[in-house]
Amino acid sequence: MPDARAAASPATPHIPVLLRPLLAGVAPVSGTWVDGTFGAGGYARGLLAAGAERVIGIDRDPSVFDLAAPWAEDYGERLRLARGTFSELDKIAGGPVEGVVLDLGVSSMQLDQPERGFSFLRDGPLDMRMGDSGPTAADLVNGASEEELADILFHYGEERQARRIARAICRARAEAPLVTTGALAALIERQLPRPKPGQSHPATRSFQALRIAVNDEFGQLAAGLEAATRALAPGGRLAVVSFHSLEDRVVKRFLHLAASEGGGGSRHAPAQAPVAPLFRLTPKKAIAPDAEELEANPRARSARLRIATRTDAPARPIPRDRLGLPAPVLKG
Numbered sequence: 001m002p003d004a005r006a007a008a009s010p011a012t013p014h015i016p017v018l019l020r021p022l023l024a025g026v027a028p029v030s031g032t033w034v035d036g037t038f039g040a041g042g043y044a045r046g047l048l049a050a051g052a053e054r055v056i057g058i059d060r061d062p063s064v065f066d067l068a069a070p071w072a073e074d075y076g077e078r079l080r081l082a083r084g085t086f087s088e089l090d091k092i093a094g095g096p097v098e099g100v101v102l103d104l105g106v107s108s109m110q111l112d113q114p115e116r117g118f119s120f121l122r123d124g125p126l127d128m129r130m131g132d133s134g135p136t137a138a139d140l141v142n143g144a145s146e147e148e149l150a151d152i153l154f155h156y157g158e159e160r161q162a163r164r165i166a167r168a169i170c171r172a173r174a175e176a177p178l179v180t181t182g183a184l185a186a187l188i189e190r191q192l193p194r195p196k197p198g199q200s201h202p203a204t205r206s207f208q209a210l211r212i213a214v215n216d217e218f219g220q221l222a223a224g225l226e227a228a229t230r231a232l233a234p235g236g237r238l239a240v241v242s243f244h245s246l247e248d249r250v251v252k253r254f255l256h257l258a259a260s261e262g263g264g265g266s267r268h269a270p271a272q273a274p275v276a277p278l279f280r281l282t283p284k285k286a287i288a289p290d291a292e293e294l295e296a297n298p299r300a301r302s303a304r305l306r307i308a309t310r311t312d313a314p315a316r317p318i319p320r321d322r323l324g325l326p327a328p329v330l331k332g
Contacts, residue, residue: 015297016042018241018305021287022101023050025307026237031098034058034231036086036224041068043101048078056093057081060131087223089231096233102224103241106130106211118211120203123182128207128214137210141184142177146170155326156218156246157209165191165206181207208244218250218325225254226317229278234312238279241305248286248304249324255279255308257318276313283307 019042023029029050035043038057041064047055057079059065065072065081072079082092086102106118118128128137135143144152146166153162168191169178178184185203192202212218228238238255242248258278286304293300 015300016046017103017297017300017303018287018289018293019043019046020293021290022239022241022305022307023047025282025287025305026099026239029099031233032056032093033099033101034086034089034093034097034228035101036089036228037101037103038064038068038081039103040064041072043103044079047099047101048075052078052099054078054080056089056097058084058086058089058092060085062132085220085224087220087227089224090227093231097231097236098233099237099239100228100232101239101241102228104217104221104247105243118181118207120181120185120201120207123180126179126181126184128211130215135214137214138177138179140210140214141169142173142179151328152213153206153209155209155328156212157205157207158246159205159209161192213328218246221247221250222254222320222323222325225251226315229258229310229318230315232310234310236310237282238308238310239305240307241303243302243304246326248306251306252286253323254318255281255306257322259308275316277311278313278315279308279310281306282309 022043023046027050029047029052031052032054033047033052033056035041035047035055035057038044038059041057044055044057055075055078057068059081060083062083065083068081072081084092089100116124116127116129126136126138126141140152141149146163146169149166149169150162153159153165159165165188168187169184172178172187178187185201185207188203188206189201195202225238225240232238240251242251259281260275261277262273262275286306288305289297289300289303
């Protein structure tokens with residue numbers, strides 16, 4: 001699903017989602033923060049304005065740093081930009097930090113660029129990479145087996161007609177490779193009933209699934225949460241904005257497991273040895289956009305914000321098989 005991971009400014013109309021409740025939830029803001037999904041810099045600028053002494057902005061997309069060049073230099077040494085993925089944010093930061101912000105999914109800025117191949121609304125090359133390296137969506141669509149494609153569409157997109165669509169893709173590519181977003185969207189549209197008024201485009205779920213697979217988004221998410229746990233100083237804050245239920249489920253389970261003290265147990269699961277919790281949930285439930293935010297930015301309607309505070313317990317792995325990760329991630 002689309003998100004709005006970009007900043008509102010004269011140069012771009014995009015609005016950073018849930019920035020207001022995020023800043024309120026982590027106040028007072030101080031010290032060094034990591035913005036692990038820099039995008040157009042909306043969260044980074046918000047944190048700097050709120051009192052962060054320094055922000056390290058990380059992104060796998062090199063083009064965002066070119067776009068930030070006209071204003072980033074105004075912050076001098078307070079803003080450091082680094083190309084990479086948030087799964088390695090602890091290494092990039094190089095030491096303990098007071099906060100980490102992760103804004104998941106694809107940015108509106110990327111969706112609005114046809115040449116990036118994320119959107120079925122604008123014809124372009126079937127790319128979908130958030131960076132500029134690795135296999136593209138065209139490589140996946142034209143090279144994966146029918147079973148692999150069906151698994152991706154079902155588990156990452158929750159597409160009920162996954163097998164039918166995968167079968168149609170394999171038939172079509174036998175005649176000619178699928179290389180544009182328009183061609184793939186049209187093929188998917190032919191496999192599904194015409195949407196009713198108010199329903200999403202038939203290709204929505206499939207495009208989401210392919211984008212997630214191309215960018216290993218769930219593998220990155222699990223590794224990024226682990227990296228944030230290692231990077232945060234005691235009392236540091238972790239804030240994660242997600243845009244669909246699959247992402248939020250993983251974040252929720254990770255934080256609940258990390259905040260657990262062990263023990264418990266039932267006939268369905270054995271008791272666990274007592275452990276020191278890694279986080280405190282602050283607040284315990286996700287924060288949704290309010291009416292004011294939805295009026296200013298309708299794209300925020302599916303967004304959820306979770307905030308947790310790091311304890312002083314040493315970092316430890318959280319079992320990935322308990323995070324609710326989609327099956328293809330666990331297979332890999």
